[in-house]
Amino acid sequence: MSGAEGRPEGSDLLRLRREKLDGLRARGIDPFGGRYPVTHWARALTGGLAGATDDELKAVGAVSVAGRVVSMRHHGKTCFAHLMDQTGRLQLYARADALGDDYAPFTDLDVGDFIGVTGEMFRTRTGEITVAVKAFTFLSKSLRPLPEKWHGLKDVETRYRQRYVDLVVNPETREIFALRSRLVHALRAFLDARGFVEVETPMMQPIPGGAIARPFRTHHNALDMELFLRIAPELYLKRLVVGGFDRVYEINRNFRNEGVDTQHNPEFTMLEFYQAYADYGDLMELTEAMFTELAQTLKGGVTLTWGEHTIDLTPPWRRLPFFTGLSEALGLTVTPDTGVEALVPAARARGIEHHGGPAWRLWKDVFETLVEPTLVPPTFVIDFPIELSPLAKTKRSDPALVDRFELFIANREIANAYSELNDPIDQLGRFREQAALLARGDDEAHWLDLDYVRALEYGMPPAAGEGIGIDRLTMLFTDQSSIREVILFPHLRPERDLELGIDEGAS
Numbered sequence: 425m426s427g428a429e430g431r432p433e434g435s436d437l438l439r440l441r442r443e444k445l446d447g448l449r450a451r452g453i454d455p456f457g458g459r460y461p462v463t464h465w466a467r468a469l470t471g472g473l474a475g476a477t478d479d480e481l482k483a484v485g486a487v488s489v490a491g492r493v494v495s496m497r498h499h500g501k502t503c504f505a506h507l508m509d510q511t512g513r514l515q516l517y518a519r520a521d522a523l524g525d526d527y528a529p530f531t532d533l534d535v536g537d538f539i540g541v542t543g544e545m546f547r548t549r550t551g552e553i554t555v556a557v558k559a560f561t562f563l564s565k566s567l568r569p570l571p572e573k574w575h576g577l578k579d580v581e582t583r584y585r586q587r588y589v590d591l592v593v594n595p596e597t598r599e600i601f602a603l604r605s606r607l608v609h610a611l612r613a614f615l616d617a618r619g620f621v622e623v624e625t626p627m628m629q630p631i632p633g634g635a636i637a638r639p640f641r642t643h644h645n646a647l648d649m650e651l652f653l654r655i656a657p658e659l660y661l662k663r664l665v666v667g668g669f670d671r672v673y674e675i676n677r678n679f680r681n682e683g684v685d686t687q688h689n690p691e692f693t694m695l696e697f698y699q700a701y702a703d704y705g706d707l708m709e710l711t712e713a714m715f716t717e718l719a720q721t722l723k724g725g726v727t728l729t730w731g732e733h734t735i736d737l738t739p740p741w742r743r744l745p746f747f748t749g750l751s752e753a754l755g756l757t758v759t760p761d762t763g764v765e766a767l768v769p770a771a772r773a774r775g776i777e778h779h780g781g782p783a784w785r786l787w788k789d790v791f792e793t794l795v796e797p798t799l800v801p802p803t804f805v806i807d808f809p810i811e812l813s814p815l816a817k818t819k820r821s822d823p824a825l826v827d828r829f830e831l832f833i834a835n836r837e838i839a840n841a842y843s844e845l846n847d848p849i850d851q852l853g854r855f856r857e858q859a860a861l862l863a864r865g866d867d868e869a870h871w872l873d874l875d876y877v878r879a880l881e882y883g884m885p886p887a888a889g890e891g892i893g894i895d896r897l898t899m900l901f902t903d904q905s906s907i908r909e910v911i912l913f914p915h916l917r918p919e920r921d922l923e924l925g926i927d928e929g930a931s
Contacts, residue, residue: 438925441534441567448562455565460540463488467511470553473545481545487555489514490540490563492592493533494570503531507541507555508592515554516541522558530557536566568925584908584916600910603722604898608675610721611695611894614714620671620697625660627653627677631873634658634815637680638867640690653679657696658815658889659876662844665698666884673697675894686906687836690915693894702888703817703843704827708804711831711839711890712739715802722901729903730834733800741802746825749805750787753794758787760809760824784811799832808842814854814870816842834900841890848880 448455464487473481491509501520506513520527533539540561548554571593583590583597590597612622630649632639634656642651657674664672679691699706716737719726726737750758754770764783771778771790778786787809799805808828810818816826828842845851855877858870898910908914 437569445565453562457563460490460561460563461488462490465511466509466514469514470512473553481547484545486542486544488542493535493537493539496535498531515552516557517554518557530560534566536570538564584914585919587912600902603902604910606722607898607901610718614717615673615697620673621669623672623674625657625674629654631871633871633873636868638682640679640681655680659873661696661698663879665700665887666879666882670700684915689907689911694891695894696891698887698889700885700887704829704841704888707841707888707890708829712741737802741804743804743806745807746805749795750790753790784809797835800834803832804829805832813842814858815845817845836896838896839890839892844887844889846880846884848877851880852877
């Protein structure tokens with residue numbers, strides 16, 4: 425059966441490619457070959473030679489390139505193709521009189537096949553840098569056709585499930601992840617230049633801690649013990665501060681057994697760092713410097729585009745006290761002493777119901793619902809209530825608050841930081857309060873970590889720490905509204921009735 429334009433449909437295309445696979449083997453060609461000596465990459469040739477004269481192109485001599493065939497255009501005894509490698513695309517030009525008996529096999533290539541090509545550089549009449557093919561080697565057969573050039577891979581869920589195809593056919597997807605890589609490299613360079621030491625801490629922990637979140641559970645058979653995928657590296661990094669690492673950081677995965685949406689994925693990447701002899705004010709200044717340097721490095725300036733907004737990262741950024749934000753949102757003065765009964769009518773008038781429990785739960789709901797969506801320019805939300813910050817140092821001027829900030833840009837929380845609580849007696853008391861919540865069924869409450877308290881008893885210097893979500897930071901720098909666009913393989917519901925294009929018993 426053929427499509428409306430005379431093209432074979434799905435099963436026929438798969439069958440034709442299997443027949444070509446058999447034909448390669450019949451001619452003694454390994455359809456899934458091996459090593460190929462690459463001498464040049466596409467971008468180095470197209471970019472590095474963009475201004476070269478014909479004589480300079482000729483002087484380059486023979487080049488060997490390899491990659492995936494992504495287009496083919498036949499013109500009788502000549503054929504144009506494009507080869508794609510990790511760096512970009514490069515045009516190929518094949519002629520029957522130059523390839524001889526190898527010309528027909530070249531024209532029989534399918535889009536998606538991998539080949540290696542040797543040839544010389546020249547410029548076409550349209551000005552495109554091109555390789556004149558002198559010889560080619562078959563490297564790997566593509567048994568499944570790529571999406572058509574003009575229709576591409578548009579279905580969002582298919583793009584996430586089949587990221588390998590998305591990366592091939594959508595160059596904007598490749599650029600997102602190339603920028604993400606450069607972003608992580610720039611973060612490391614920024615911290616390394618300031619004397620921070622990169623470390624790795626356990627990702628399986630006997631006691632989950634460092635955040636208010638529900639953990640994933642697992643079991644170690646040899647030790648016969650329950651373990652948890654970490655929700656944060658915080659308590660281990662602060663143990664290192666106790667041990668003498670005054671500036672320390674880690675970039676790695678966290679795991680939280682929670683919902684999935686455009687802002688959340690069960691596993692995500694965090695940068696977390698700690699600086700001794702500093703407080704949260706120092707980290708605000710450091711964060712401003714970090715983000716402006718990132719913007720200069722990645723974008724060449726300090727402004728970013730987010731949807732219809734232009735976001736200016738020029739310091740200093742706005743400081744918004746937590747209770748000031750609540751008061752402005754509800755239209756009444758809210759302090760740590762404001763009772764629930766005074767808040768419920770104002771919250772209900774704005775569509776927020778309170779289903780019982782302490783006042784801090786309502787504070788949190790109101791802030792997330794009414795305040796956070798307004799925070800488009802860079803904003804440090806500061807001075808949180810102690811109930812929302814069990815690991816932060818109490819403000820000297822007000823024991824109901826802590827020295828903490830959350831950074832919001834483009835309506836999203838990007839970073840969370842505070843002056844660290846280093847009083848073991850205070851920390852133990854807060855842990856016990858959290859343990860009581862856990863015992864009453866709050867599966868996001870902190871666990872009691874007595875070893876961490878013991879570490880504090882040995883003495884931890886005054887310090888400040890910060891966590892920055894790499895995924896959300898990448899969303900900001902690439903103007904993406906969904907976290908799945910910046911995670912190579914986001915978590916999805918299981919795929920049903922997966923069909924392969926080959927027989928399960930085929931060798």
